Structures are given as structure tokens and as C-alpha cells.
Amino acid sequence: MGGEYKVAQMQSGAEGKLSLPALLERNATQFGNSPAYREKEFGIWQCWTWAEAAKEIEALALGFINLGVNRGDFIAIAGRNRPYLYWAMVAAQSVGAVPVPIYQDSNAEEIGYVLSHCGARFIVVGDQEQVDKVIEVKDQLPNFEHLLYLDPRGLRKYDHTQLHEFSHVQDQGRAACDELMPELNRRREELTYDSTCVMLYTSGTTGKPKGVVLSNRNIIESAKNASEFDNLGLNDEILAYLPLAWVGDFIFSVGQAYWTGFCTNCPESTETMMTDLREIGPTYYFAPPRVFETQLTNVMIRMEDAGKLKKNMFDYFLAHAKKVGGKILDGKPVSAFDRLKYKLGHGLVYGPLKDTLGFGRVRVGYTAGEAMGPEIFDFYRSLGINLKQLYGQTEATVFITVHPDGEVYSDTVGVPAPDVEIRIDDNGEIHYRSPGTFVEYYNNPESTASTKDADGWVATGDAGFFDDATGQLRIIDRAKDVGKLVNGSMFAPKYVENKLKFYPDILEAVLFGKGQDHCVAFINIDLTAVGNWAERNNIAYASYQELAGHPKVLQSIREHVSTVNESVAQDPMLSGCQVHRFVVLHKELDADDGEMTRTRKVRRRIIEEKYADIIAALYDGSDRISTATEVTYEDGRKGEITATLDISDARVVPVAVQKVAAE
């Protein structure tokens, strides 16, 4: 495979003409019979080769022209990961339009903002749910003209003047092939390395989402560098299950897939993702920490229910893996006896476990999007899964730093990715410059100018430093979130939150303390884990709220917090971040309530404002607080829940005040 595919890349022509549609053409000729897309439907994995995919995309592109898509138009795309929607992206590029993937779980208002901001004339969606949202905001979209949908279910009675079934548009494209083909060829010819490849909206941790414009150069250079860095090739497999609108999914499932020609597999539905993962057994896998956390929680819950023999075996070998697994993976010296024992453990525990998780064949695994708790990270590595961290952002076309194989540390995010330059300014903020550096924020020259300077350096908004021992970059936190306590010691909330989230029964934690004399925390329990525990201990509960306030739950959370405090106290720089008091929240932090982004990152400022009464109570020493919180249901209706929350004290380890280093 290796040789042939290198040659293929060489032949891809002059760099000036390189674009994703050009790579598609190359793939269709060079490895036309290799699988390009798979999707499980009706219980069977349906497959399209590169040659077939190219035909489908061409038909859709012709259909687009037929519908009146012009050069430079924006085509919004929303839905779950399906080959058809990926085709829509490349078909849009083929006709000179710009694909704008949007988060499928956004509510109508959020979708409306994005659609009106880019002035999308055409929208491609998955099903009725998305169609309904677009119709709801249609009046605010003066540019909107046509909407294409995949699944006709429930849409039969809708007014079809602006609605079209995806396959019909393709049919019309095929029918008009003779007439429109010259135009399509002309438009494909016009694409250059610098034409816009895609526009992705940032998740908006702070403020309104911004449209990040990425060129073919950004995407292809990044995809090429990353593929070479990890030796990805034609025979690799990935599972595409992360939101289409996330830059990571675009670079993995489109950029790298088109560069190397590997196959993108789409799950049957969101709920079947774990089963599909296992059936496909991807060799290249990526997931935000949340997914790994959930999987770990599920494993631990299931082991709690397992028989004594199995449970003991699991615990014994997992302890051994923790000791030597990571070292073996990194190729460090380990005694022959330990190696043998690890082999035995692989046969009995690690192998079957990896297979169950769907990681049996993973050669390269990445976690990105957010920092991951070291305990969770080490757990997966100790099983022999080559899980690495990657630090990146939309504006960099993902890659800023990556862990090289064999040099993986849980508290660093690796070395600069190929062709990326990094510099840390006096305030500790990380800046980078790379071929992946975005072109601009769409229609927002002020933000573009304040983020990217004239020399192409981009400020990440994250604070970090190069670790002396490893030479790798270590992220402290969002630069805006990092601060100091009154006594001068450093406050970096993410670090402590990740430690807390390692416990299966803690889903989310939010730490406060900037400008205060000590830290306090909000905690969300994990309903799956705690519910299971309650069931086993015959604890009855009627609601999330009741379970979250149960004295026994509070007791076990208090133990976790105290243990975390001990571990935080070990770190000389961050020992001031110990949690003195905490409260277990009566509701889950939710994107629908604006408390998190759609990528499930905590929005601190909003939480701080919304729950100001609880924070005040945490600091004024009261034992309980009555509060009322507004909640938004999935369909947009609003309600209110009231609760009286117990405030708990945690044990803290006394430490001498340290001076803040590296800031």
C-alpha cells in the first residue's frame, strides 16, 4: 500500500490546483475500488467505493447547479454523520460554493443565527427535525432559497416549493448531465489551493459563534502533515460520529480521508455508536475526553455487577496494567516477569475489554477538544491503547501540538505539530503560526485582526508553558479563566475539575475562586453511575434532584473531593486550588440552558451569573441555600425548578503559600 499511495500523492498535480474535489478525482482514479464510505443501514454495512462516491457527489453537484447554486454561495449542512452529508460538502466545493456544517442539536434560534450570519441560500439537512427548525426561523433568512433533506419521513405533507429530497436533486442532476457538465468542469477547474474549503462556526465559549474561514491549503496541508506524522494510509478505518460542525470531524473524516484515501464509517444512529464502533474496529480513533469518561464509567458500572471471580481478576490485572502498561507502550524497560504477567493480563482482561470497547484495532487514538483527566488517560494507555493528546483549535485547522508515539505524558499536550511554530508571550498566552492558520473570521475584520496579527501569529487564548522535563507544551487553562487567589497562588480551574471528573459518579465540576481567598466547586452527579449505585444499595429516588441531594451521595462526593484535595496539594504550583466547600447541583448543566457549549464545554461566566446566589452561599458559610433555576426544555419551552441545596465542607490539606511560577 505504502509505495503506491505515495506515488498517488505525488501525481496529484500542481499544488496550485489542489482542492478536495481534485483529491476526490485522484482517489476515484487511483483507488477507485477501495471503500470510501460505509454506513450501517437496515442492519447492514452499506459501502461506497471512491469511484462510486465520486459519481454520487458529481450527481449532487450537477443537481446544485441545476437548482441555481452560484460560486461563493454558502450551503449549510446539518444532521448526524451520514455519507450523504459529507458528499454534500464536497459537492458544494465542486460548484464553487462553501459548505457550512452546523451543529445538529442546536436549537432553532442558534441555527437561525448561523444561517443568517452567513446568508446561506441553500441548506442540506438530515431529517424532519432539522427541517422544522429551519422553517421556524425562515422569516429571518432573506437569502434562503432551497432546502434539501435526506429522510422524507413525516415530510410528505410539507409545502415542497422550497423543499427537495436529496436523491431527487441528484436525479435531476444526472438527467441534466449533458447540459450542465461543462459548467461543473469549469467550476472545478477554477478551484485553487487558496479557495475557501469550508467555513466552521466556533462553539462560542464566550459570546456569539464566529465563522472561521479555512482554505484548501489549510485543510490539505494540515491533513497531509498529520497523516504523515502518524503514518496513516489507505487501509486505515475511522468511525465518524462527532458533530459535523466540529473542525476535528472535518479534518479527520474529510481532510485526512481524502488525502490518504481511508474509509469513513458512519454509525447507524447515535444510540448504536458503541455497537458500530465495535463492529468496525477503527484503527484511527478520536474522541473528546467526555466520550472516554463515559466509556470508563460504563465499564466500571458493569464490573460492579460482575461476579466475584471476574471482578477480582479485573482489579488484579488492572492494577498490574497501571504499573507497567504505559511503560510497555512507550517502549521503556520493564522486567521480563512483569511483561509476562502483562501478556497474561492481555489474554484475560485487556484484550477482551479493548474488544468490547471497540478499541481492539486502534493504532492511533487521539483525545482533543478539552484537557483530559490524567487518571482516565493513563487507564486507556495502560490497556495498551496508543491514546495521545492533541492540542488544537478551529482557527489552526486543529493541529497545534501533538504527542509523538512513545513520548506521551498525561499532563502535556505534546510537541508542535509539523510546520507549526509556537511562542509564548509574557502573559503566558500561547501563540502559533502554521499552514493551517485560518484565513479570517467571516464578516468580522475586527475579531480577525485582534486574533491574528500581520505576521500570521494567532493568539490561542490559552495559557501554557513548555515543560522543562519533557520539552512538551503544558496547558494550564483558558488564559481568561486562569487567575490568582487573594493570597497570590495560582487559580487554574480546569486542572482540579478534571481530577474530580475522573470519578465515575461525577459528571461535571465547576471550580470558582478567582480573586477569592479559597476555592469552592459545583458538582454534577453522573445519573448513570449514581443511579446504578442507588439501585444496588436499595436507595429509592424519584428524580435527579432527589438523588443529587441524597445524604449518602453527598457523603461519597465529599470523600472524592477530599481525595482530590490531597492530590492537588502535591502540585506545588496549584496547591491553592483545593476545594474548601462544594455543592451538588440539582440539575445537570446543559447546552439548552446556555450553561455549556454544544461541544460540552462549561461556560463559566454564564454559570457564575446564573447561580450567583449559590456561589454567595458557598462563600458566606451558610449550610444550605434555597434557589430557583430557569430551565429550557428541548422543544424550547421554559420552566423553573426550585430546590434547597446542602452545602458541604471538604477536608483540605494545609500548604504553605507558593509563589506563582511560569506566568
Add this chain to the structure above:
Amino acid sequence: MKDMEQGYVTEDGRKIGGVVMEMKNITLRFGGVVAIQDISFDIREGEIRAIIGPNGAGKSSMLNVISGFYVPQEGEVWFHGAKRPKLRPYEVAQQGIARTFQNIALFEGMSVLDNVMTGRLSYMKSGMVAQALWKGKAEAEEVANREVAEKVIDFLEIQHIRKTPVGRLPYGLKKRVELARALAAEPKILLLDEPMAGMNVEEKEDMSRFILDVNDEFGTTICLIEHDMGVVMDLSDRVVVMDYGKKIGDGTPEEVRNNQDVIDAYLGVSND
């Protein structure tokens, strides 16, 4: 608004056809107990017809008469313009009538897929030996039937539990699997016995959605029993109201809601 002979078009654009099934003066007794007393009504092609009534009104008995499980002592069931003879349950199924049960009747130890496949039983023509050997016609037949079963699984969004034994599923999903099995038979008439009993609001909304979608996508005639008035009124085209074995109302949800007898039966009558 409606030409009762030829059918009509509903406000939301669905076509309702002529009468497919007609109950004529049905009386059903169990010993001395009169479960159903002289009830007549019809079911039209493509409509959602509800039978409602308080507990013990005789709704389930009525459904069992429609499905041919009970044979009434008096009265006739007319199907497609002809009087229906006494039938065995499998013969009813072959006529294109499928049903679900009030107290879920699934094979608990079998997977969801296998349960749904049992709905295809009347379409399987090859013998037991051929099926066991998985040879020739039996294989082609299984593939074809599996395809239908998978479409139903996709339609009802239960892909994630395809291989899960039914016994391990929560109640709401079992109800959905039962609907799936009934749909797998590709029925012309679907009888649902309290499809939403014991469900929470969200599950009820889901189930209502599925019922409407089934009617809409496949044009299936649906006759359902329900005692949740709100659900029935939103869902059905026409409603029969029963009380103590008698029919006390019949008409559109609007008509039934304003019927004094129905109000009395549901809210009770004061004695003064």
C-alpha cells in the same frame, strides 16, 4: 364536509376511504355477563379510529371481536363488504389484521429482531426442515423478510436494541417492539390495545408520533383503544365511546367531547 360513502380528505390532507370493516349489532356474553350489548360502528380505510371508555366498558372485548378472537353471540362482522365467517387467529392475520396487546405479549427470551421476525411468520412458506438447513428458497425468504423487519426497526428507531433480549428492555421500549412486530406483518388494519398505558408523557408523545407516522407513511388503518382522553382526541379521526358494554357516543373527537352522555360517563353524574 364528508361524503360518507366515498370517503373524504381530512384537514391535514390524508385521504380516508370507504368502509373496510363494519360491526353490526354485536352482542357478546360471558355466561350471564353482557360484555358488549348491541353495538354497531364502522371503520374506514386509512383512518385512525379510537374506542374509548372507562374501565370495564368492554373496549378490549370489542377489540377481540374485531380481531376475530371472540365470536359474538349476536351480530355480524363485515369485512370488505362481506360477512366474515368464524376464523382462526392465523386466518385473521392472513387477512391483513395485526394487533398489539394491553399486557405486552412478546417472547421475553428472544432478541428484538427475532420478535419482530415472528411478525413475518405468515409470509414464510418454506418448511421447518428447509429453514433449519438454511437452504435454497428458505434463505432467500429469510433475506426478504429480514429486510422488511429491518425497515420496521429503522422506522420505529429501535436499531440500538436490535440484538437485546426483550426481557431486558424497559416497558416503554417493549411497547414499541410490540408495535414493530405488528407492523412487520404489513397489516392493512392495525389494532392497538392501550398502546400508551403506563407510559410517561414523553413516551406517550413518542408513541403518538409513531402511530401518526405509521398511518401517514403506510396508509395503515388503525383502530386503537385508549383511556387517556387527551391522547385520543389529538390522534383519532373518529371515536366510539363505550360504557358498561353499550355505545354511548360515536363521531369526531369534537362531537364526542360535547356529547352529554360521554361527559356523564367520564365525570360521573350527580344524584340530585
